[in-house]
Amino acid sequence: MSNTVLKTSRRNFVAHKGRMALSAVAVLLSVAFVCGTLVFTDTMNTTFDKLFAVTSSDVTVSPKDAEGGDEAPDRGKPEMLAGSVVEQVGKAEGVKSAEGGVVSTAVTVVNAKNENMGSTTGAPTIAGNWSDNELKSMKITSGRAPRGPTEMMVDADTAKKHGLKLGDELRTIAVTGDTRATITGIATFTVTNPGAAIVYFDTATAQRALLGSPDSFTHVNVTAEDGVSDEQLKANVAKAVGADTYTLQTAKEAADENRKDVGAFLDVMKYVMLGFAGIAFLVGIFLIFNTFSMLVAQRTREIGLMRAIGADSGQVLQSVVVEALLLGVVGSVLGVAAGVGLAVGLMALMGQMGMHLSTDDLTIAWTTPVAGIVLGVIVTVVSAFVPARRAGKVSPMAALRESGTPGDKKAGRVRAVLGLVLTAVGGGALYLAAAAEKAAAGSLWLGLGVVLTLIGFIVIGPLLAAGVVRVLSGVVLRPFGSVGRLAERNALRNPRRTGATAAALMIGLALVACLSVVGSSMVASATDELDKSVGADYIVASEARQPVLPQAEQALRATAGLDHVTAYRLVDVKLTAPDGTTEETGLGATDPTYAKDIRRKMTAGEHAAAYGAGSMSVGSLYATAHGIELGDEMTVAFTGGSTVTLKVAAITSDEGNLDKGMKYISTETARANLPADRMPLPFMLLATAKDGQSDAAAYQSVKEAMGDYPQYVVRDQADYKQALKDQVGQLLNMVYGLLGLAIVVAVLGVVNTLALSVVERTREIGLMRAIGLSRRQLRRMIRLESVVIALFGALLGLGLGMGWGATAQQLLALEGLKVLEIPWSTIIGVFAASAFVGLFAALVPAFRAGRMNVLNAIASE
Numbered sequence: 001m002s003n004t005v006l007k008t009s010r011r012n013f014v015a016h017k018g019r020m021a022l023s024a025v026a027v028l029l030s031v032a033f034v035c036g037t038l039v040f041t042d043t044m045n046t047t048f049d050k051l052f053a054v055t056s057s058d059v060t061v062s063p064k065d066a067e068g069g070d071e072a073p074d075r076g077k078p079e080m081l082a083g084s085v086v087e088q089v090g091k092a093e094g095v096k097s098a099e100g101g102v103v104s105t106a107v108t109v110v111n112a113k114n115e116n117m118g119s120t121t122g123a124p125t126i127a128g129n130w131s132d133n134e135l136k137s138m139k140i141t142s143g144r145a146p147r148g149p150t151e152m153m154v155d156a157d158t159a160k161k162h163g164l165k166l167g168d169e170l171r172t173i174a175v176t177g178d179t180r181a182t183i184t185g186i187a188t189f190t191v192t193n194p195g196a197a198i199v200y201f202d203t204a205t206a207q208r209a210l211l212g213s214p215d216s217f218t219h220v221n222v223t224a225e226d227g228v229s230d231e232q233l234k235a236n237v238a239k240a241v242g243a244d245t246y247t248l249q250t251a252k253e254a255a256d257e258n259r260k261d262v263g264a265f266l267d268v269m270k271y272v273m274l275g276f277a278g279i280a281f282l283v284g285i286f287l288i289f290n291t292f293s294m295l296v297a298q299r300t301r302e303i304g305l306m307r308a309i310g311a312d313s314g315q316v317l318q319s320v321v322v323e324a325l326l327l328g329v330v331g332s333v334l335g336v337a338a339g340v341g342l343a344v345g346l347m348a349l350m351g352q353m354g355m356h357l358s359t360d361d362l363t364i365a366w367t368t369p370v371a372g373i374v375l376g377v378i379v380t381v382v383s384a385f386v387p388a389r390r391a392g393k394v395s396p397m398a399a400l401r402e403s404g405t406p407g408d409k410k411a412g413r414v415r416a417v418l419g420l421v422l423t424a425v426g427g428g429a430l431y432l433a434a435a436a437e438k439a440a441a442g443s444l445w446l447g448l449g450v451v452l453t454l455i456g457f458i459v460i461g462p463l464l465a466a467g468v469v470r471v472l473s474g475v476v477l478r479p480f481g482s483v484g485r486l487a488e489r490n491a492l493r494n495p496r497r498t499g500a501t502a503a504a505l506m507i508g509l510a511l512v513a514c515l516s517v518v519g520s521s522m523v524a525s526a527t528d529e530l531d532k533s534v535g536a537d538y539i540v541a542s543e544a545r546q547p548v549l550p551q552a553e554q555a556l557r558a559t560a561g562l563d564h565v566t567a568y569r570l571v572d573v574k575l576t577a578p579d580g581t582t583e584e585t586g587l588g589a590t591d592p593t594y595a596k597d598i599r600r601k602m603t604a605g606e607h608a609a610a611y612g613a614g615s616m617s618v619g620s621l622y623a624t625a626h627g628i629e630l631g632d633e634m635t636v637a638f639t640g641g642s643t644v645t646l647k648v649a650a651i652t653s654d655e656g657n658l659d660k661g662m663k664y665i666s667t668e669t670a671r672a673n674l675p676a677d678r679m680p681l682p683f684m685l686l687a688t689a690k691d692g693q694s695d696a697a698a699y700q701s702v703k704e705a706m707g708d709y710p711q712y713v714v715r716d717q718a719d720y721k722q723a724l725k726d727q728v729g730q731l732l733n734m735v736y737g738l739l740g741l742a743i744v745v746a747v748l749g750v751v752n753t754l755a756l757s758v759v760e761r762t763r764e765i766g767l768m769r770a771i772g773l774s775r776r777q778l779r780r781m782i783r784l785e786s787v788v789i790a791l792f793g794a795l796l797g798l799g800l801g802m803g804w805g806a807t808a809q810q811l812l813a814l815e816g817l818k819v820l821e822i823p824w825s826t827i828i829g830v831f832a833a834s835a836f837v838g839l840f841a842a843l844v845p846a847f848r849a850g851r852m853n854v855l856n857a858i859a860s861e
Contacts, residue, residue, distance in 0.1 A: 020291070020323075020327055023284075023287055023288050023291045023327055023331070023380075023748075023752060024327055024330055024331035024334070025331070025748055026280075026283075026284035026287045026288065026331070026745045026748055026749070027284060027288070027327065027328060027331025027332060027335060027376045027379070027380055028331045028332075028334045028335040028338055029280060029284075029335070029338075029741060029744065029745055030277060030280040030281045030284050030335065030376065030379070030741075030745070031331065031332045031335025031336060031338075031339065031372040031373070031375065031376040032335045032336075032338035032339040032341075032342050033273065033274075033276065033277035033280055033339070033342070033741060034274060034277045034335075034339065034371065034372050034375060035335065035336050035338075035339025035340065035342075035343075035368050035369065035371075035372040036338075036339035036340070036341075036342030036343045036346065037270055037273040037274055037277065037339075037343075038270070038339075038365070038367075038368045038371070038372075039339060039340055039342075039343035039362070039363065039364055039368055040342075040343040040346045040347065041266050041267075041269065041270040042363040042364070042365055042368070043343065043347065043357060043361055043362050043363045044262075044266055044357065045259075045262075045263065045266060045363070046361045046363040047191075047192045047357055047358070047361045048258070048259060048262045049255070049259060050191050050192070050361065051137065051191050051192060052254070052255035052258045052259055053251070053255055054136050054137045054190075054191050055133070055136055055137050056251040056252075056254040056255050056258075057133055057221035057222055057223060057251060058222055058223050058224040058230050058233055058250070058251055059222040059224070059230060059233050059234050059237055059248060059249065059250055059251070060219055060220070060221060060222070060248070060249045060251075060254050061081070061085065061089055061219060061220040061222060061237060061241065061246050061247070061248055062079070062081070062218065062219040062220075062246060062247045062249075063079035063080060063081050063218075063246060063247065064244075064245065064246055064247055074547055074569075074570065074680035074681060074683070075175075075547070075677070075678070075679070075680055075681060076106045076174070076175030076547050076549060076681050077104060077106055077174070077175050077176065077210065077211060077212065078103065078104050078106075078210075078211070078218045079218065080211055080213060080216040080217065080218060081216065081217055081218070081219075081220070081246065082215065082216060083100060083215040083216060083217060084215075085217070085220060085241060085246070086098050086099070086100045086217065086220050088240055088241050089220050089222055089237055089240060089241060091240060092222075092233075092236045092237045092239065092240035092241075093236045093239075094224055094225050094228035094232060094233050094236045095222055095223070095224070095225065095233065095236070095237070096223045096224060096225045096226075097132075097222075097223045098220055098221070098222050098223075099131050099132055099133060099220065099221045099222075099223075100129075100131075100203065100217035100219075100220055100221075101128065101129060101131060101133065101217055101218060101219045101220065101221050102128050102129040102203065102206040102207055102210055102211060102217055102218050103126060103127075103128040103218050103219070104126070104127050104128065104174065104210040104211070104218070105124040105125065105126055105127075106174065106175065106546060106547065107125055107126075107127045107172055107173065107174045107210065108125060108172070108173040108546070108709070108710070108711040109125055109127070109170050109171070109172050109173075109197065109199055110170065110171050110173065110710055111162065111164070111168065111169075111170055111171075112168070112169055114707070114708065114710055115162075115710065116710045116711060117154075117158060117162050117164070117170065117197055118197045118544070118711075119195050119196060119197050123195035123196040123197070124196050124197075124544075125196065125197045125198075125199075126196050126197070126198045126199075127172060127174075127198075127199050127200075127201070127206070127209075127210055128198075128199075128200060128201075128206060128210075129200065129201055129202065129203040129205075129206035129207075130145045130146060130153060130200040130201070130202065130203075131203070131221070132221075133221040134187070134200070137189060137190055137191050138155070138187040138188065138189055138190060139187065139188055139190055140153070140185050140186070140187050140188075141156060141186060141187065141188040142156075142166060142185065142186040143166045143183070143184050143185035143186055144184055144185045145184070145185055145200070145202070146181070146184055146185065146200060146201050146202045146205070147184070147202055148202065148205070149179075149181070149202075149204075149205045149208070150180070150181050150182055151181055151182055151184045151201075151202070151205075152170060152172075152181035152182070152183060152184070152199050152200060152201055153183065153184060153185035153186065153187055153199065153200040154170070154183055154185075154186060154187075154197075154198065154199050154200075155186070155187055155188070155189065155193065155197070155198040155199075156186050156187065156188040156189070157189070157193045157356060158197040158198065158199075159183075159186050164183060164186075165183070166183055166184065166185070166186070167182060167183065168182070168183045169181070169182050169183075170182075170183065170199070172199065172209060173549065173709065173711070174209060174210055174549075175212075175547075175549050175550065175681070176208070176209060176210065176211070176212035177209075177551070178551075179201075179205070179209040181201070181205075185200075187200070192356060192357055192358050192361065193356045195350075195356070222237060230250035230251055230252065231250060233250075234248050234249075234250050272738075273738070276738040276739065276741065276742070277741075279507065279508070279511070279739065279741075279742045280741045280742045280745050281375070281379050282507060282742075283504045283507055283508060283742045283745045283746050283749070284379065284383075284745050285379060285382075285383045286383075286500050286501070286503050286504040286746075286749055287504060287745060287746075287748060287749035287752060288324070288327070288379075288380055288383035288384055289383045289384070289386065289387065289500055290497060290500050290501055290749060290752065290753050291752055292320065292323075292324065292383070292384040292387035292388065293386075293387040293390075293496075293497065293500075294497065294753070294757070295387075296320065296387045296388070296390060316388075317388050317389060320384060320387065320388035321381060321384065321385065321388050323384070324380050324381045324383070324384030324385075324388070325377065325380070325381055327380050327384075328376050328377035328378075328379070328380030328381055329373070329376075329377060331376055331380065332372055332373040332375075332376030332377055332380075333373065335372055335376055336368075336369045336372045336373060339368075339372060340362075340364065343362070344359060344362070347359065347362075415459055415460075415462065415463075416460060416462075416463045418459055419456050419457075419458075419459035419460025419461075419463065420456070420460060421456075422452050422453075422455050422456030422459060422460075423452070423453055423456030423457060423460060424456075425452050425456075426448070426449045426450075426451070426452030426453030426454075426455075426456050427449070427453060428449075429445045429446075429448040429449030429452060430445070430446065430449035430450075430453065430803065430804070430807045432445040432449075433445035433446040433449055433807050433810070433811060434806075434807045434810040434811075435810075436811065436814075437814070438814065439811050439814045439815060442810075442811045442814070443811060446804075446807055446808060446811060449804075449807065450804055453800060453803070453804075454507070454510065454800070457503070457506065457796055457800055458499075458503045458506075460499075461495075461498075461499025461500065461502060461503050461506075461796070462495035462496045462498070462499040463495070463499075464499070464796065465491075465492065465495040465498045465499045465502070465792060466492060466495055468792055468795060468796070469488065469491050469492055469498065469788055469789075469792050470488070470492070472788050472791050472792060472795070473485075473487075473488035473491070473788055476784075476787065476788060476791065476835075477784050477788060480780065480784060483777050483780050483781045483784065484784055486768075486781050487780075487781045487782075487784035487785040487788065488785075488788065490757070490761075490781070490785045491785050491788050491789055491792075497753060497757075498789055498792070501749055501750055501753045501789055501793070502789055502790075502792045502793030502796065503793065503796075504745065504746035504749040504750075504793070505743070505746040505747075505749075505750070505790060505793030505794060505797060505834070505837070506793045506794075506796045506797035506800070507742060507746070507797065508739050508742040508743040508746055508797070509743070509793070509794050509797030509798055509801065509830060509834070510796075510797040510798070510800040510801035510804065511739055511742075511801060512736060512739055512797075512798075512801060512830060513797065513798045513799075513800070513801025513802050513804075513805060513827060513830070514801040514802070514804040514805040514808065515732055515735055515736075515801075515805070516732065516801075516805065516823045516826045516827065517801070517802055517804075517805025517806060517808070517809065517820075517821075517822055517823065518805050518808050518809060518812070519728045519729070519731070519732045519823075520821040520822070520823040520826075521805070521809040521812065521817060521819060521820050521821050522728055522812065522817055523721075523724055523725045523728050523821075524819040524820075524821040525812070525816070525817035525818055525819040526721075526724050526817070527721045527724070527725075528818075528819050529656055529658050529816065530658070530717060530720065530721060531717075532599070532656070533598055533599050533600070533656060533658045534597070534598060534599075534658070534717060535596055535597050535598065535599055535688070536566070536597035536598070536686035536687060536688050537687060537688050537689050537695070537698065537699075537716060537717070538686070538687040538688075538689075538698075538699065538702050538714060538715065538716055539684065539685075539686060539687075539714075539715050539716075539717075539720055540552075540556060540684065540685040540686075540687065540702070540706060540712050540713070540714050540715075541683065541684040541685070541712065541713065542683075542711050542712050542713070543713055544711065545683070546711055547680070547681035547682065547683055548567070548681055548682045548683065548684070548685055548712065549681065549709070550681070551709075552706065552708075552709045552712060553565075553567060553682065553685060555705045555706065555708070555709070556685055556687060556702065556705050556706065558705070559687075559701050559702055559704075559705040560701060561689055561690055561693045561697060561698045561701050562687050562688065562689060562690065562698065562701075562702070563688045563689060563690045563691070564591075564593045564596075564687070564688055565591075565593075565685055565686070565687045566590060566591045566593045566594045566597050566685065566686040566687075567590065567591055567667065567682035567684075567685055568588060568589075568590050568594065568682055568683065568684045568685070568686065569588070569589040569590070569667065569670065569679075569680045569681065569682050569683065570586040570587070570588065570589070570680060570683065571586060571587045571588075571589045571638065571639075571665070571670045571674070571680060572584070572585075572586055572638075572639040573585060573586070573587055573636050573637060573638050573639060574636075574637040574639070575587075575634060575635070575636055575637075575663075576634065576635035576636075576637075577622075577626040577628065577634060578626065578627070578628060578632045578633065578634070579626050579627060581626060585663070587616070587636070587662075587663050587664065587665050587670070588659070588662045588663065588664045588665070589664075589665050589666065589667050589669070589670035589680075590611075590664060590666070590667060591611075591666070591667055592608060592611040592666060593686075593688075594611075594664070594686070595607040595608045595610075595611070596688070597686040597688065598658065598659065598686075600652045600653065600656075600658075600659065601652070601653035601655060601656065602650060602651065602652060602653060603620040603623070603651040603652065603653050604623075604629070604630050604650070604651040605617070605630050605649055605650035605651060606650060607650050607652065607664075608650075609649035609650045610649050610650040610664045610665065610666070611664070611665075611666040612649060612666070613666075613668075613669070614644075614645075614646055614647055614669070615646060615647050615648075615649035615650075615665075615666075615669075616634065616636070616646040616647070616648060616649065616663060616664060616665045616669075617648065617649065617650035617651065617652055617663060617664045617665075618634075618648055618651055618652070618663045619651070619652050619653075619654045619660070619661040619662065619663065620651055620652065620653050620654045620655075621654045621661060622661065622663070623648075623651045628648055628651070629648070630648060630649065630650075630651065631647060631648065632647070632648045633645050633646065633647055633648070634646050634647075634648060636665075636673075638670070638673045638674050639678075640674065640675065640678040641673045641674035641675060641678060642673045642674075644673055646665065646669070650664075652664075654816075655816070656816050658816075660815070660816055687702055695716075699714075699716055702714050743837075746793070747837055747840065747841050750786055750789060750790060750837070750838065750841035750842075751841045751842075751844065751845065753789075754782060754785070754786055754841065754842055754845035754846075755844070755845045755848070757785075757845075758782065758845050758848060758849045762852065763858060765778065765849055765852060766852065766854050766858035767858060769852070769854045770854055770858060775850040775851075776850075778846075778849055778850050779846040779847065779849065779850045780846075782842050782845055782846040782849055783838070783839055783842040783843075783846050785842070786838040786839065786841050786842035786845075786846075787835050787838035787839060787842075788838070789838060790834045790835060790837050790838030790841070791831070791834055791835055791838065793834070794830065794831050794834035795831070798827055798830060798831060802822060802827070805822075806820060806822075
């Protein structure tokens with residue numbers, strides 16, 4: 001590449017630095033999202049890696065049935081091992097010390113006002129015994145460790161968040177009963193607090209209060225003597241206690257298992273955020289494409305002069321590509337720096353939510369800036385390549401005769417045909433998705449349809465602009481008289497540019513509309529299902545998925561004014577069908593009143609029959625798949641219990657979505673086949689008021705009965721519907737926030753297009769001002785042009801998104817969500833907001849146009 005080409009590229013880049021800056025912001029934002037996501041998730045991984053590495057003992061011994069030493073939450077307390085195991089382990093060769101540990105997450109800690117002291121981020125509340133192993137990650141910074149049954153210690157983050165201090169009394173609620181203790185110490189993490197609320201007791205109190213057993217532990221922490229490796233220590237301990245009797249893990253194995261659990265969540269979060277970054281990149285492509293298309297058009301004469309003095313088409317192409325390369329490098333480098341700032345901001349946000357991440361752990365892998373810069377540069381260069389190639393094809397004489405690039409009518413026709421074909425094929429794919437009989441096959445058609453219709457609308461945008469903009473102008477612009485007509489003609493002057501500008505906004509709003517339709521349909525379907533199927537008046541459950549403790553269940557059953565209370569448990573079994581197929585699944589073990597509380601449609605038999613002795617029910621899909629009829633027998637092996645044969649006494653319809661596919665047995669059948677210590681606790685209670693009982697009085701009585709147990713939420717049917725709506729709304733708001741990045745980039749695209757359009761029309765603007773157009777009218781003309789372009793993009797995006805959303809709802813109908821609801825208020829609100837987006841985007845270009853000197857503008861070439 002010659003020095004002349006490089007010098008020309010640099011000169012043009014600097015000469016149009018204002019226009020380039022807007023495009024650079026698009027690159028910056030997109031790269032920042034990618035790099036910020038990678039830095040944030042890498043930092044999270046580093047934080048948890050340090051925590052797991054510090055807290056894991058050389059070897060950990062835990063019960064065989066426990067998953068990584070974790071809870072059996074459905075029974076309200078952990079798996080346990082006998083205290084004698086600690087002594088056995090301590091005698092193994094190479095053991096320096098063996099210390100029994102107690103940990104439980106099936107607890108709730110409340111203060112004197114009965115307020116839950118747990119985390120609000122979904123992290124668990126952890127109760128355990130204070131031991132030497134805790135000193136690896138914590139230190140006592142106030143008071144002292146607990147020494148008796150009325151003393152406890154809390155972590156510093158929980159104390160700060162809830163205003164706890166030494167001498168305060170807390171109540172710990174567990175399946176074994178309530179424990180009241182006074183705070184005697186506060187311990188601070190020496191590594192990052194993962195967000196959990198942690199309380200400590202002395203060992204004897206922890207055994208009694210959390211396990212209900214004075215000589216049991218949940219695990220044993222084993223420390224090796226000097227010179228003994230963890231692997232060797234594990235082998236020695238296995239010889240002492242039996243290789244298959246307990247679960248033995250080295251520090252690395254325990255850390256790897258914990259890391260795997262956390263990593264799965266972090267990976268989901270990372271890929272979701274990167275997906276939105278990809279959308280922002282896609283929108284940015286249109287901004288960069290428009291920028292270079294207009295810059296090339298405005299420099300047609302300059303390019304012609306270059307060709308006339310000997311520059312060939314390749315050199316012209318190289319010149320524009322180098323400008324794009326400079327833009328990509330500058331925007332990407334700034335984006336990497338902004339991404340680190342974004343990651344720090346996300347860490348601060350997590351800190352506000354209770355998960356404190358230290359900037360000392362900030363992790364910037366070398367691959368992160370490389371990936372960001374490479375991606376930003378490639379996207380920028382590819383976006384600018386078509387305008388650059390078009391510039392290289394301009395002949396010297398054509399360039400010297402015209403001030404702009406002549407349109408290629410043949411290319412326009414090819415584009416229109418291609419766009420129509422893509423849109424038609426995409427529409428056909430969406431039709432096949434809506435008509436699919438299985439969700440898996442339909443989702444593939446849906447994905448294909450979304451991609452093809454999106455590309456089709458982008459390609460066909462210039463053709464649609466000619467018609468749609470005229471219609472919009474008749475409604476929006478004509479009331480403004482001649483200024484409105486000028487704005488309309490400006491928007492129609494270059495349909496390709498208008499289409500590309502609108503396409504950037506179309507993408508973001510199409511996704512908003514699609515998700516709004518899906519979210520509203522899910523809420524409407526669930527509400528409709530609740531109205532048709534739920535007969536119970538009140539639902540009691542924990543939002544943290546904790547089981548309902550026996551004392552809470554007893555309090556509810558003792559409430560005056562209730563006709564009945566139904567407990568709903570899940571029992572793990574291995575099920576063998578009459579055709580010999582087996583599967584591990586869960587059975588719903590409920591009281592017989594469940595048949596009244598939930599109105600299930602029946603394919604065969606009566607629901608109540610499933611609760612008889614030796615009876616059960618199955619779902620219609622399962623029955624059809626295995627050829628099951630009423631009276632057939634199923635072999636049911638209860639996990640941790642006996643194996644029995646149960647008769648199919650009812651087959652429930654799987655047309656609805658509530659409890660779809662669930663198989664039922666009575667609570668008594670489960671109790672008869674499981675030892676008392678293996679019987680799961682209910683995860684939900686359903687209550688129905690007596691006939692004639694005031695709804696308000698009964699509801700208040702239920703709330704008062706649950707008053708001592710703030711971990712459970714009491715809802716009537718209206719509350720439950722609102723909770724569903726709120727949950728979907730929160731999810732959609734988060735998604736809209738992420739899509740906001742793409743919409744910001746789209747707004748920058750409108751600003752850039754208008755700004756360049758003003759420069760392109762400098763002489764024309766001067767002539768209009770000379771014949772009487774006022775500055776105010778000129779600014780209004782540009783604002784109106786911006787509004788109609790934004791409304792054009794919004795109309796296409798919202799229409800396309802509603803089509804996607806309606807198709808997705810048809811797939812959800814296969815899973816029981818059969819109500820299609822279009823959130824018209826949201827759709828209309830977004831459409832109206834698009835007009836304000838257009839007004840906002842036009843502020844600066846309109847202001848600059850209004851300040852033009854008339855004579856200088858007329859003299860402009």
